Amino acid sequence: AQSVTQLGSHVSVSEGALVLLRCNYSSSVPPYLFWYVQYPNQGLQLLLKYTTGATLVKGINGFEAEFKKSETSFHLTKPSAHMSDAAEYFCAVSGANTGNQFYFGTGTSLTVIP
């Protein structure tokens, strides 16, 4: 079965500092990987995804993530945090061996300190 681990349920960064949100997955088959963002009382919005090709994926709002197969990781980064980045972030995995399902991590709440 697939699983997704997000290290750190809460992350705080200063405005302008680097944002690093960690995601590791377990899969015997290279999966498809996603990062979603959720603002308070809203649904989830896709930030970026990796399916095939270039392992460094750029998304919206200046975020990017790198698929590292050897580390089974898909960490999300942003060079400079903005106050508007404060939200809940979810990593997810799907793939050929997950049927019709996505598997989500438990989420990381990002706080940006002015």
Add this chain to the structure above:
Amino acid sequence: SQTIHQWPATLVQPVGSPLSLECTVEGTSNPNLYWYRQAAGRGLQLLFYSVGIGQISSEVPQNLSASRPQDRQFILSSKKLLLSDSGFYLCAWSVIPLALGTQYFGPGTRLLVL
């Protein structure tokens, strides 16, 4: 373009009362449809998914049920709500095949059972 609607946005119900949450998708045909629940401070729990009209798969035993009476309509129901049913309910859709697609989420319904 595709859009997904959920209603109501907020719902307060007494324990033991029935529930009906509706989700509709516009701008696509034969989508996969999903119901998730997000409890306070927790990740996403997949409740049901559907690959077609009348086809429902349940992931977690509970007092909830789902139905898909039309191609782009997905309904979440309960005959008698429990306190533990409180949470944020999210509907999502994706194209087939899932493994190449992305899940798109609705705005969510906040349910409080008292």
